Amino acid sequence: MIEVENPSRREVIGTVPRHGAEDVDRAVRAAAAAFPQWARRPARERGLLLTRIGDDLAEIGEELARLIASETGNAIRTQARGEAAMAADIFRYFGGVAGEQKGETLPLGEDLLSYTVREPLGVVAGIVPWNAPVMLAALKVAMALCTGNTLVLKAAEDAPLGVLKMAEICWQHLPEGVLQVVTGYGEETGGALLNHPGIAKITFTGSTEVGKIAMRAAAERILPVSLELGGKSPAIVYPDSGDDATVQHVIMAMRFARQGQSCTAGSRLFVHASIYDDFVARLSAALEQLVVGDALDEASDIGSLISGTQDVRVCGYVREALEQGAVALTGGLPDDSRPGYQLPPTVLGGVDPSWRVSREEVFGPVLVALPWEDEDEVIRWANDTHYGLAAFVFSRDINRALRAAHRIEAGWVQVNRSGGQLPGMSYGGKKLSGLGAEYSIEGALESFTQRKSITVGLG
Ligand code: NAD
Secondary structure, eight states, rough: EEEEEEEETTEEEEEOOOOOOHHHHHHHHHHHHHHHHHHHHHHHHHHHHHHHHHHHHHHHHHHHHHHHHHHHHOIIIIIIHHHHHHHHHHHHHHHGGGOOOOOOEEOTTTTEEEEEEEEOSEEEEEEEEESSSSHHHHHHHHHHHTOEEEEEEETTTSOOOHHHHHHHHHHHHOOOOSSSEEEOOOOOOOOOHHHHHTEEEEESSSSSHHHHHHHEEEETTTOOEEEEEOOOEEEHHHOOOOOOOHHHHHHHTTTGGGTTTTOOOOOEEEEEETTTTHHHHHHHHHHHHHHHHHHTTTTBBBOOOOOOOHHHHHHHHHHHHHHHHHEEEOSSSSSTSSSSSOOOOEEEEETTTSSSHHHOOOSSSEEEEEOOOHHHHHOOOOOOEESSEEEEOOSSSSHHHHHHHHSSSSEEEESSSSOOOOSSSSOEETTOOOOOEEHHHHHHHHHHEEEEEEEEEHH
């Protein structure tokens, strides 16, 4: 068994199985046995079941939110409730559009009928991380199942409880075998899943490093693979947007209320030099108003990092940057009085774009702020990264903002907005941030089905 910790309190709150290769094998076999019948069900019937799952998830929203807050450290008021609601919404969205699994016909003349059908692939292997565990698991389940596949889902070892709760609801509606969930460690459980010969598709969300492992496993058997990986996303503030609303957007874009543990965090802030000092001062003051505390406390705006391991990693980045000469405009290293892995939201000024803190994904509440003067230069800086997941542009001049959005190398650019993904939008990274775009029905069709052409001679 593996112990699951509440990181806000450093208390064990549950145990889950540490599944090994034999368990994974049983899961894949069960999903394979369920596949033919599930694939044959009319798509709208599958969709109806997913919609009902969404409704039931909405019913237990508060229970799910408390579980998410307990195991992830994400504050209940600002994060966990939203995640539970989004999980229900994802099931309802994919349930509703499941019937859109359409093919095409080709106008080849009277004597020839050529058409395509979209077929499911088989047993999908899905692996998710801990940072938004239930929402990301809901996506894998809803996309794989609505398109007629069956799924073996591996939850993250640090946050499996919410995923298991969601799966319990799914099992009340789904035929036996269609959804399997395994829990355990990365290489031991996830590795066994990636390399299982019964898998027909890999969908992975997590770090770029493990994404490469997933892609190598897929290459061995020429499997389709979709990857949602890391980021180091830029947020660009133009001189006409030094207002408080933009300060709040920058806080939201950095996902400070999730301790910065988000793949889309706008963690490189570029503020025009003419407003830089004033803007970062007001940003720091606004961050100092936020309450960092226990994830289950309604008063907390910000909870705790996921684990001691992440805490050591994130503090290492801050310590190194401070030693290199960075200035903590707010935040910095934590004191010893904290009950869990709470870190103050931190803004670092005086950084060099070449430092590790400016280039690598910290995955913590650490924002680097740099002044810019020339538009071409800031776009070059924004694109000077191996990642290409998200970006944020803040300007009242919409032409200028859109020009910048078009030039930024990222899968998702938000203009004067800083919220999360919405079901139905195409979402996926460029460069080392991933492969494929999911979240929408079009993405699900591209990722989870294969076109088959059927050509009939009518002469
Ligand atoms: P991680 O890659 O370490 O782990 C993710 C999952 O992979 C976990 O379930 C883990 O057990 C499993 N895993 C680890 N090693 C494995 C191996 N050798 N074989 C098979 N499975 C293995 O990532 P993490 O630290 O849990 O999550 C944070 C990362 O996820 C960040 O880089 C973040 O940007 C990324 N992320 C991306 C998105 C996106 O949509 N692009 C969303 C959320 C998180």
